[in-house]
Amino acid sequence: MSHILVVTTDDIANxxxxxxxxxxxxxxxxxxxVGRDILAGLRTIVGGEVHEYTKLMAESREQALDRMVDEAxxxxxxxxxxxxxxxxxxxxxxAELLAFGTAVVVEDI
Structure with a gap:
């Protein structure tokens, strides 16, 4: 499987x-x-990071990126x-998480 370089910039150095x-x-x-909501609700009482939602967003981000890379x-x-x-x-x-960008072919300078 070929490697796809993914960047947030408009160009890539070199x-x-x-x-x-x-x-x-x-x-x-x-x-x-529901289980995560209960834990998150308890965490909002105590304060601090809601780890259950952080994990959910990280998984969603990776899945959206993987799908974008597959299309490219x-x-x-x-x-x-x-x-x-x-x-x-x-x-x-x-909620929907969408990753998008411009697919390109690059060569070394």
């Missing part, structure tokens, strides 16, 4: 974009879990530039 392939994206929609790979890209994330509320207790 690389030249030789072909722009277009928009790629990956998303996931996750619902909260299928287009023949070896990099993705201008990567961004966004979230939106889909329903009560469910």
């Amino acid at each position: 690389k030249k974009i030789v072909k722009t392939l277009g928009l790629v994206r990956g998303n996931t929609i996750r619902a909260r879990h 790979r299928s287009m023949g890209a070896n990099a993705i530039v201008s990567t961004r994330f966004t979230t939106s509320l889909m329903a009560q207790g469910a």
Whole structure:
């Protein structure tokens, strides 16, 4: 499996974009879990990081990135530039996390 370089910048140091392939994206929609909600609710009383939601967001971010990379790979890209994330509320207790960027082919300078 070929490696895809993913960056948030518009260019990559020591690389030249030789072909722009277009928009790629990956998303996931996750619902909260009642058990996690109970633990999170207790944590808000005490204060501090809500580890249950931190883990849920990290898993969602990785899944969205993996899907975006898979799409870029299928287009023949070896990099993705201008990567961004966004979230939106889909329903009560469910949210979408979307990763998107521009699939490109880069070469060493």
